[in-house]
Amino acid sequence: MIKVLVIDDEAPILRALKINLTARKYEVSTAADGASGLAAMARERPDVLILDLGLPDMDGTDVIRGVRGWSSTPIIVLSAWGQESQKVAALDAGADDYVTKPFGMDELLARLRAAVRRASPAPDEPVITTADFTVDLAGKRVTRAGADVRLTPTEWQMLEVLARNADKLVTQRQLLQEVWGPGYQNEAGYLRVYMANLRRKLEPDPSAPRYLLTEPGRGYRFRP
């Protein structure tokens, strides 16, 4: 779940944000002034910071600089209308975005999504490991006993689909659809040929598969 920290001294805004963000499945924590905001920032490690510039104890740009000193968490600034120069100062201090009050909740949510999306360019592609080999989805590579295993394009695609659905049953139709595309839904023969190839290259005993399992009449399952 995505964690958001809101620093604002106006209770109504704080409440409105908390309700709306929580409803959208964000995890929300709050702070009412700059000092406790910075403390919360270090403690909570949120994924995004929403910061009101009109705080009682500190200048908003100092809060931004305080955060930027050690973190690159996206910062969305809220502030009253006008104040062009304040806006520029906040952005130059390291804020990522700036929204003027009064603001539409839809807009804020959209900017929030944009900020989160930018911050996480890495759609983490895990490495799946078994006792006999490893499958690296990001590097599109299979290693066995320390050495790379050479897979043909079709073999890799099949393994990739199975690995992404590890432990789940993958239907024959699904497999054919994802590897060969539509129009091959009845070519179940292909699956046997390539499953045999994969097992030859990956299984310790290809005739008694431990990882690439057949579920007769239904499909295949990859059990790491």
Next chain:
Amino acid sequence: MIKVLVIDDEAPILRALKINLTARKYEVSTAADGASGLAAMARERPDVLILDLGLPDMDGTDVIRGVRGWSSTPIIVLSAWGQESQKVAALDAGADDYVTKPFGMDELLARLRAAVRRASPAPDEPVITTADFTVDLAGKRVTRAGADVRLTPTEWQMLEVLARNADKLVTQRQLLQEVWGPGYQNEAGYLRVYMANLRRKLEPDPSAPRYLLTEPGRGYRFRP
């Protein structure tokens, strides 16, 4: 110098932006409609895109999607006041920021700086070394046996993409897209020609590559 592409159909705005940005030492190119804008995007490869949503030929969000299909260049959207839903749609389509007209030039410049700053995190290792040559991503140069290797622009771009994805498989499509732009996804012949050139210039034995590896039917991998 930072390259900015402005897509806008209103001549006065285009002129104002061009003058102001040029004065701030940005390199500015322009386009007056969506289609030529997308073409310019692929051709110029700017560091930031400033996009007006009110284009004559295409819907603004479609332009955004057209760019996001192959590039993560920051996009700042300009648009008339109001239009809350348009704003949300643009941000969700992949825009990074949104400025409503009329806007202050200072604000736009600040948002531009913020976008550029975000886009270049660059805290990572910009120099990749192998036993036979060195690739300096930041300095855009390749050294072999102490001497600079002369690469053509296309050769460098290819090497850069491979080096940034060192040890990872880079798909043919991905490579074509990042070097030639969208619309070249099927020109796999180019890859062979330029890969041969790179190997001739970098590999100790070009016919038995050690670093620039082919994975038949899948793509290429740079192994430092």
Next chain:
DNA sequence: GCCGGTCTTCACGCGTTCTTCGCGCCGTCG
């Protein structure tokens, strides 16, 4: 207008991969 460098396009040869087929095994079901 010429010239050097760069990009695009093409054809050939070779090795790999895909597709297709037949055979035999096994479990299920009538």
Next chain:
DNA sequence: CGACGGCGCGAAGAACGCGTGAAGACCGGC
């Protein structure tokens, strides 16, 4: 007990992908 469908396996021709050299098109500088 026998028929049948689904599966594993091996083999063979066709199709495809890659590396290579070379020629023409294009472009910018002089």
